[in-house]
Amino acid sequence: MQIKIDLQHLLLDYEMQTSADQSHSGAYYHLLAQIEPAFFSTLLAFTHSNKAHAARLAGIHYSTLERKLKQYGIVINKKISIKSQEK
Numbered sequence: 819m820q821i822k823i824d825l826q827h828l829l830l831d832y833e834m835q836t837s838a839d840q841s842h843s844g845a846y847y848h849l850l851a852q853i854e855p856a857f858f859s860t861l862l863a864f865t866h867s868n869k870a871h872a873a874r875l876a877g878i879h880y881s882t883l884e885r886k887l888k889q890y891g892i893v894i895n896k897k898i899s900i901k902s903q904e905k
Contacts, residue, residue: 828852855890858883867894 832848858872865871873883887894 823853825849854886855892858886858890858892862892862894869894 828849829845832845835848858876861872861876862869865875869883869887870880873880876883878886886892
């Protein structure tokens with residue numbers, strides 16, 4: 819699976835969102851929030867939902883992977899899915 823990311827578009831989107839709201843945490847965290855769900859979903863699909871293997875491949879601790887999955891609402895069933903995050 820190949821995922822293409824248009825970083826310039828994400829940065830422009832971030833800049834437009836934050837121009838009206840000055841209470842933001844920075845472009846880095848905004849970009850992570852845009853990229854990480856797809857990264858972790860793809861990683862889990864690649865490892866056939868083996869979280870220990872996924873954590874090793876990502877170079878993070880197992881508990882960090884668990885936290886990220888919870889943070890982004892990524893649920894492991896037979897098929898990887900991302901819960902819709904209503905605001």
